[in-house]
Amino acid sequence: MDLKLQKIIPQLITVLVVVLVFGFFTYNAQINMENRGIDFGYGFLSQESSFDVQFSLIEYDGSHSYFRAYLVGLLNTILVSVIGIIFATILGVIVGVARLSPNYLINQFAAFYVEFFRNIPLLLQIFFWYFAALRALPLPQDADAMLGVFFLTIKGLYVPAFIWENLNVFLYSIIAAIVAIVVIRIHARKVQETQGKQLPVFWISVGLIFILPLLSFLIGGVSLSFEIPKLKQLATTSFIYEGGVSLPPELIALTLSLALYTATFIAECVRAGIQGVGKGQKEAAASIGLNPNQVLKLVVMPQALRIIIPPTTNQYLNLTKNSSLAAAIAYPDLVLVFAGTALMQTGKAIEIVSITMLTYLSLSVSISILMNWYNKKIAIKEK
């Protein structure tokens, strides 16, 4: 009994202190806000925002509500995070493997890349890509077309827009291909387990993913045409491109700097993971007759991933949170749109900052949950 009490009392005191501290700050904020005549409440979210945003994934203008502006910012944050994570992962894996390459030139170049980009503050890199690299880009009227259809200018990257006919048929064909591949894989595994035969699953998959969509063009009535950006004159020396899709330079600079920066850390995680698998494992795998490809796929990678995933999760979280530096270069992310403009127009500092914090928290926790699930899936399953 005594011992039990001894264990509980410190915990009770801790809880009490936390509650008191939290209560004190809440009370303090309340008193101060009352003294200064500031109302507290989330009602402003349904009011008309009356400001426009440069770039939005959903339909938005100033006649929509502050809540809609919040969604615009949130989606832009998610967009830049997802693109950043994809590029950072691809680049990180390539560089991480390159660092282990026996080729001196390749591994030294990879090492230089890692040391260079991870040791310069991210904000500086963002400024570099936005202001220094941007200044070097041509004005729209001077831009040369890349491949005849892409235009990289100081006002952004203009790419052709796809104009689909019967897009749904095309999408169905892709879904059908994926389903077919999954079925074939399951079947191939059964064949291998029961008869010991290996089917050429990879080539069948590649074939399916090309042939089915191709068929949809030939007999499904799907057609695709491109709308190529055209130069439009606004004034004597002021031009833009019309038609097509334009990617703002802010998005490009931010994605580029986030991906290049985070890739260095992911590269180190990958290198650590591969080096963390014992040499004996590879030798043992080779001795039972697996070819080098199978050694990598069946023995090394499953073990390396267990080492790679947890620290890489941290890097994904960092990238998402670092995307809030967007405000410095006018990319309309959550911080710029909601914790910036909306906060200024409404003056609801506590409400908006609390919503923004909760949002980043939820984003990070979601990524964590997803990655932990994946980590658990590839973890050693003891039978």
Add this chain to the structure above:
Amino acid sequence: MFKYLKQLTSLVAMVAVLFTFTTETMAAKKSKTLKNTQKKGFVRCGVSQGLPGFSNADAAGNWTGIDVDVCRAVAAAVLGDANKVKFTPLSAKERFTALTSGEIDILSRNTTWTLSRDADIGLTFVGVNFYDGQGFMVRKSSGITSTSQFKDGISACTNIGTTTELNMRDFFNSKGISYEPVAFEKADEVVAAYDAGRCDTYTTDKSGLAAQRTKMSNPDDHIVLPETVSKEPLGPVVRQGDSVWEDIVRWSLNAMIEAEEYGITSANADSMKTSDNPAVKRLVGAEGELGAAFGLDNEWSLRIIKQVGNYGESYKRNIADTGILPDRGPNELWTKGGILYVPPAR
């Protein structure tokens, strides 16, 4: 003998303590902000991160500008020394939070007086030290000479967290022009992006355009279009709830403007004490008891005029002589065709 001396010292000490105590509580009754300012020995003033003519720091860290002069005037009135000001550079986004949270006591940062800001967020505007309006800057080479030549797809660089963002929308909407807003957190980055060619036009208060133009790599390549698309009365702001401090800041500004009206300058302020005009004598502290109402002495306004100068001197020094806006326009006295008109100090 020695015993008496000891008693006497303790008595003196007690009286001294009592005296400071009573004067302090009197001041405290009047204004908590005033009391804190006098205790600290400096005025805490929020300014911009660098807007020539309004609030700008030189290489040595000395702040100048007409917004800076408002804070200096308050320091001269309250502390007797116009240099006893601690300047805090703030972005448009940070400024109101800094003021309401008590980090600064005056916000003098080219801030537009609007209803929602005044009524909603715990702020009180005390007056107007610059009548401004939003305008557009474009490259001369673009051939644009009027906002009526703007076309669909134009990109406009500006700051976030300002009335500019809202006015810009109103303006383009009313003209039915689709536009791309590119909004940065800091003015320097807006200028850099516009200068690099990211945007076709740069929009903010006209005074701001004139001031920022001086920072461009080649100022002569840019022009400010003649149209004014909004009213932007800029002025100092204080926290709500300290009406004495509010009055001190308001009348420090008013004193500068009225001093110009009566021709009192930093050079002739002392000699004006013998003026025949009672209004002049009140402003230089030779008549009336105006300072007592704020808990200040009677020479508060004299110190402002002597140390900072009148509004006209401040304007000339900071805005006209620096070539930002040589023409005073609406910021001329009402007696000379402008709209600067302040209630009488009496």
